[in-house]
Amino acid sequence: MNGSAIDPAILLPAFAAGLLVLATHVPLGAEVLRKGIVFIDLAIAQIAALGVILAGLMEVDPHGWQVQAAAAVAALAGAALLVWTERRWPEVQEAQIGVVFVLAATAGILLLAKNPHGGEHLRDLLTGQILWVGYPQLVVPAIATLLVGAFLWRIAALPRSAFYLLFAIAVTVSVQLVGVYLVFATLIVPALGVRGYRAERRLPLAYAIGAAGYGSGLVLSAAVDLPSGALIVWCLAILAALAHAMAPKRGAERPVNAAR
Template identity: 60%
Template sequence: MSFDLAGAEASILLPALAAGLLVTATHVPLGMQVLARGIVFIDLAIAQIAGCGVLLADQLGFEPAGAAVQVAALSAALAGALLLTWTEKAWPEVQEAVIGVTFVLGATGSVLLLASNVHGSEHLRDLLVGQILWVEPARLLWVAAAYGLILILWFSARDRLGQIGFYALFAVAVTLSVQLVGLYLVFATLIVPPLATRRMTRRRLPAAWLLSVAGYATGLMLSTALDLPTGPVIVWVLVALALVWHAATARRAAMVDGQG
């Protein structure tokens, strides 16, 4: 009986962990660029716009996991990305504020789209919190292929992408990730590990990747043991680990300065 229970938990947790690893692989390096550009809330804005595309396709009667929904989400995200590319050139001094307004419009647009839907609150919760525990293993295969292409483009042609290329690549990554793990986890993965390691000058990316992987693994186990919502638990664990990491690296830096 206990063996069967453990096997059932593993069949759920392993795909969820795989989803977390995939999101970590792409979003941590993208998050470092987001911090460097000073556009921290861009993923919330683009993810919310992509969510509007998903909800609109759902309202039109398309299958939730069908190709039409993916096209709608990606088209909405790319349109938002192009808009933010234009505003960054037109009004660079207020880009962060424009991103905030875009997010609010996307968020309230989602509420309006769901106003007449009897399952509206469930759809909105899924968009924000995600359903990482119920991710389909078959879906992870094509998402992994897409993420692999994103990483190849990022590490081989990052300096040549330009603003439009960066925003477009970012829109694709966020659109895929929100449907896997939800908006909150996408934001946490994108920002928290790069923020915790921002003072590192060597091996920052591996450290940020490790921090994110530890957050997903620990959060999954804790949420299962405590029977709590998985997405929020992972977010809290990520932040807790980030604080510990930041304190440890700050103390180490202080010791090195003291010896010098």
Template identity: 60%
Template sequence: MSVNTMDFTILIPAFLAGLLVLSTHVPLGIQVLSRGIVFIDLAIAQIATLGVIAADSAGFEPEGWIAQAAAVSAALLGAVLLTWTEKRWPEVLEALIGVLFVLAASAGMLLVANNPHGGEHLQELLSGQILWVNYQQLIPVGLLSAAILTIHRWRGQKLGRLGFYGLFAFAVTASVQLVGVYLVFASLIIPALASRNYLPRIRLCVAYGVGMIAYTLGLIISAKVDLPSGPLVVWSLAAMGIVANVLSPTRSPAV
């Protein structure tokens, strides 16, 4: 597919899905970076993915409401567990988040081991199928994103551990269903990193700008060269993060 012949009716829903993911993940990512719990997104996203895989292994449709309920329940359970571990062992929280991610990923691989299509489904959940997003999928995610942004703006730092992790679980669960684990993590962390040297009053705008440009470039390049969109958007995010860092008032050696 070339740029001249690409179907913009496919790219527009994909771009809107990216905007919805960025709408919640940019402010949450800045807060995650300030809390020093960078890998929380990967862990909760992987736990939500495990919920979908478990529902699929039990014979339920991955897109059905039971699978969605399983994903949310798993993510919330992970949020409760992270809240408890942060209270109990705050000095090794990041390491425990990493262990939780590995356990959830390994459990998912075990569940799909005897499924002839399990590997393909697992790959879709990890790298995402953003080009297959439709407008019907965007409506509930849009409503959830609006609710998350309202709560985050209203409560912010006053959410507490459980409140923050719970809010995070809902945001990540919805996003994983749209764009996959890798792109969810990149959307959370890279804009936050790229904008960290900017003044507080413009940091959020810079982070959103990095994300929006990256999604635009990644989707267009994907359509032009006929390569998977998710990985290309991840690389576009990294490239735009480097550019934003180079242009920042106080440069640092890495994104």
């Protein structure tokens, strides 16, 4: 273990990036779980990553606005496609989301097949490079977080098409900060860990799991020199499992309206 590698100048911007992702993804993930469309996050994130790959093939600046635009257009197109498939064949929407994910993932593999650095680029898109995020890269995500956050207070009342649109905007930003795998873990794992608690306690506990998972994963990554994205995923999963294990047994906590 290398304690000298734990540099706050590196860890703090990365942790700030994690908090921005958590701000929108925790409530979005709870709604995804409630709606039963768990794989929408993987599908939209993979489509956004496909947009990044296409932008890279056009040799644009990897840190320029064109990459953000390509990811946004791809994610919004994917969201529009899923809205259309749900209206046309609602009974098999989850299966359709899975098919869209597989098609986007394999399209990325095909596009990068002849790129000498394709494997490395694909790995970065999947696992992310959060440990190397700097404060300047957080300006656009912070603005997007504020825009998405303005609608989260009534997320349950949004029509499915508006939810998909909101989801696409949030994922477009986060996939470039933390990668596809961590986007999925941030959305789903905290929501799974708190499902045994009363409704009013779930969101604060999910945020706590997320913040602790990102913080511990980043510190471990710096200390033992292992990929940060993968370690954060495991930290989130372990903390969520512990939270679920400590949840009140069924019937131990009375529902809010049980006293009536």
